[in-house]
Amino acid sequence: MPNFVMSYLGSTVTPGEAGNQFWALIYVLIIFTGVSVAVIAMNWIERKALAHFQVRLGPMRVGPHGLLQPFADALKLMLKEDIIPAAADQFVFWVAPLIGLLAAFTVYTVIPFGPSQAVSDMNIGILFMLGVSSLGVLGIVVAGWASNSHYPLIGALRSSAQMVSYEVAMGLAVVSAVLMTSMNEKGTGTLSMIGIVQAQQQQGVWFIFKFFPLGFIAFVIFSIAMIAETNRAPFDMAEAESELTAGYHTEYSGLRWSLFMLAEYAAMIAVSSIAVTLWLGGWMRPFANLLHAPAWDFIFSLFPGLTFGSLAAIAFVGVTRMPAHSFFKIQRIGLAVFAALLGFIALLLLAIAIVGRSADASLAARFNEGIDYVYWFVLKVAVFMYLFIWYRATWPRYRFDQLMRIGWKVLLPISLGVLVVTAIVGVIVS
Amino acid sequence: MPQNYVPIFLFLAVVGILIPITLLVARIIRTQSPNRVKLMPYECGIDPYDNARGRYTVRYYIIAILFVVFDVETIFLFPWAVKFKALGVFGLIEMLVFLGILIVGYIWIWKKGALEWV
Numbered sequence: 170m171p172n173f174v175m176s177y178l179g180s181t182v183t184p185g186e187a188g189n190q191f192w193a194l195i196y197v198l199i200i201f202t203g204v205s206v207a208v209i210a211m212n213w214i215e216r217k218a219l220a221h222f223q224v225r226l227g228p229m230r231v232g233p234h235g236l237l238q239p240f241a242d243a244l245k246l247m248l249k250e251d252i253i254p255a256a257a258d259q260f261v262f263w264v265a266p267l268i269g270l271l272a273a274f275t276v277y278t279v280i281p282f283g284p285s286q287a288v289s290d291m292n293i294g295i296l297f298m299l300g301v302s303s304l305g306v307l308g309i310v311v312a313g314w315a316s317n318s319h320y321p322l323i324g325a326l327r328s329s330a331q332m333v334s335y336e337v338a339m340g341l342a343v344v345s346a347v348l349m350t351s352m353n354e355k356g357t358g359t360l361s362m363i364g365i366v367q368a369q370q371q372q373g374v375w376f377i378f379k380f381f382p383l384g385f386i387a388f389v390i391f392s393i394a395m396i397a398e399t400n401r402a403p404f405d406m407a408e409a410e411s412e413l414t415a416g417y418h419t420e421y422s423g424l425r426w427s428l429f430m431l432a433e434y435a436a437m438i439a440v441s442s443i444a445v446t447l448w449l450g451g452w453m454r455p456f457a458n459l460l461h462a463p464a465w466d467f468i469f470s471l472f473p474g475l476t477f478g479s480l481a482a483i484a485f486v487g488v489t490r491m492p493a494h495s496f497f498k499i500q501r502i503g504l505a506v507f508a509a510l511l512g513f514i515a516l517l518l519l520a521i522a523i524v525g526r527s528a529d530a531s532l533a534a535r536f537n538e539g540i541d542y543v544y545w546f547v548l549k550v551a552v553f554m555y556l557f558i559w560y561r562a563t564w565p566r567y568r569f570d571q572l573m574r575i576g577w578k579v580l581l582p583i584s585l586g587v588l589v590v591t592a593i594v595g596v597i598v599s
Numbered sequence: 600m601p602q603n604y605v606p607i608f609l610f611l612a613v614v615g616i617l618i619p620i621t622l623l624v625a626r627i628i629r630t631q632s633p634n635r636v637k638l639m640p641y642e643c644g645i646d647p648y649d650n651a652r653g654r655y656t657v658r659y660y661i662i663a664i665l666f667v668v669f670d671v672e673t674i675f676l677f678p679w680a681v682k683f684k685a686l687g688v689f690g691l692i693e694m695l696v697f698l699g700i701l702i703v704g705y706i707w708i709w710k711k712g713a714l715e716w717v
Contacts (some may be wrong), residue, residue, distance in 0.1 A: 188602035197609050247625045255638035274614045278607050289606040318640030319651045330659050333666035340673035347680040356684035424625040570716035577714045596691050
């Protein structure tokens with residue numbers, strides 16, 4: 170093994186910090202693949218969950234319980250004809266989804282899955298995230314303009330107005346969280362994503378509970394603004410299908426359309442990650458400061474394995490509940506294989522948890538630690554992803570004037586007020 | 600720490616290479632038979648009668664201007680938030696003056712009806 174491969178393995182900083190571009194590239198590829206897989210999984214879960222909210226079954230035919238549906242969709246989109254309207258600006262039309270994707274994915278450079286489980290950690294991390302994620306609006310505007318059609322143009326205008334409106338409230342909510350990071354002995358806060366989580370670790374409190382209810386209000390403002398930022402229901406004015414057919418991507422078809430979908434879901438995961446990092450303690454497990462004995466560490470490190478174990482158990486129950494007719498034989502076998510795969514991952518994770526505990530400071534222990542960090546981070550983000558689906562199933566769409574009123578006349582004054590009160594409380598406390 | 604910024608370009612490169620490759624593969628395997636009707640802008644079945652890039656309401660422009668004002672304000676708050684405790688009461692009062700000016704402007708645009716959307 171070359172030196173630059175091995176030298177990073179024992180390191181406790183991110184590859185970007187260590188200047189090791191090889192491992193940075195590995196991390197980038199892992200994150201890119203992971204996000205893409207998460208989007209595919211999200212596609213299935215969303216359709217399934219929405220169906221169950223509406224007392225339907227959802228996809229059931231392609232694979233057991235429709236598990237292969239996203240792959241069938243991907244194949245369909247690949248084979249579909251790609252239409253670029255004659256009146257469209259060809260080059261801009263081509264480049265628009267790419268801008269959206271680059272904006273949505275570049276954000277993942279600084280997302281801290283763990284103290285060293287991030288591609289890079291900049292001292293302006295949160296500013297970088299806000300800046301790059303707001304570049305996504307550029308892709309939407311450009312797509313709507315290039316299409317040279319009425320619906321996409323109106324969708325793009327609406328979407329850009331909505332995104333910039335909610336970004337103001339979002340930014341102010343972020344400032345009040347950054348303010349909380351400076352409540353230490355040195356009196357200096359941080360904008361680095363890893364630093365923000367470490368500040369919560371040192372202060373022994375997730376910022377959502379800090380100065381209760383101030384942190385909580387800021388968090389709620391952020392979580393409302395992030396739904397509007399990503400154009401999701403109930404704020405999905407940009408693609409209101411009853412008014413604008415599909416909004417800014419009306420003229421897009423085939424794989425090019427799916428790039429917009431990928432960008433939207435990647436952006437959803439990214440903003441959820443910001444919320445988790447700023448207010449929900451990032452990679453920290455619950456009660457990290459109350460229950461910090463080694464025994465508790467061990468119990469919490471069993472969670473990843475147990476999660477996959479219970480998923481495997483659910484899948485096995487699904488196998489037994491499938492119809493006994495021979496027509497379903499291949500589906501039963503498929504689901505059983507899937508369950509076995511989940512069970513195997515569960516056993517692997519449990520084994521790592523047990524081995525990593527006995528051998529201290531070894532590679533296994535570091536690996537175990539890393540899995541814990543990533544697990545808790547991803548679990549928190551997954552809760553947000555489920556909430557996105559739940560909102561979509563529960564709430565009707567807002568009207569556009571209502572949407573702007575909420576952004577400018579409700580969220581902005583509240584977030585300003587929270588910021589000022591947080592600052593005053595902070596000065597009084599210190 | 601300039602080395603921290605290099606992975607951004609790695610990420611850009613990975614996305615910027617993999618996605619066009621996917622598009623290229625799709626281009627090779629899919630069918631392509633455009634005709635005049637297919638290439639018309641979509642308008643629920645009726646023929647489009649004018650160019651889409653016409654006029655639209657000025658409200659969007661006002662929102663964009665307001666956004667610039669408030670977003671720059673937010674950016675100004677970041678350095679103060681980082682140094683918040685070190686700056687103490689002095690910094691707080693300074694920031695309250697700064698925010699006060701902006702809030703006066705905010706109340707003015709509210710009264711002027713720039714935030715109404717009708």
